[in-house]
Amino acid sequence: AQSVTQPDIHITVSEGASLELRCNYSYGATPYLFWYVQSPGQGLQLLLKYFSGDTLVQGIKGFEAEFKRSQSSFNLRKPSVHWSDAAEYFCAVGAGGGATNKLIFGTGTLLAVQP
């Protein structure tokens, strides 16, 4: 069965520092992978997605993610964090095939940004 693991429940970084949020997935075929961000009291917003092709994917707000099949990982990175990046981040994998577009989400990583 498909699953997503985000090993870090909570991360704190200083403003201007680099960031990497980890995501590992379990899926038998080529996965469809997504990163979403949720600001407090808000719904989820798509940051980026990977379907195929270039394994380094660029997203909005200066984020990028790299798909590594050998490690079953899709880690999210940002070279310099801004205070407005404080939010909860969710990794998700497509499940059930394109006929349903169902997603399985990880449990999330809460990012705090120190001034």
Add this chain to the structure above:
Amino acid sequence: DAGITQSPRHKVTETGTPVTLRCHQTENHRYMYWYRQDPGHGLRLIHYSYGVKDTDKGEVSDGYSVSRSKTEDFLLTLESATSSQTSVYFCAISGTSGGSYNEQFFGPGTRLTVL
């Protein structure tokens, strides 16, 4: 932003009462989903719809039912609310593109408290 609204945005109810949450979209997307979000669990799929009157269960469907009589509306009903159903509920929508995966767009959420 995708045109998705949820109503009500907040609701407090008592154990044993029926509750219906509404999701309305203006995007004419085929797929609609209901999730619940709880600390430590991320988002878990309750039910989803792949067309008018076509619905299926997700991973946490017990105690919930859904209906979709029009493309734009997807209703989630708690027949007899329990305290374990206190949660934040999110609706999401997704379109189709040649059978490949599409991202899901999320509504603002409904905070439900069952006393």
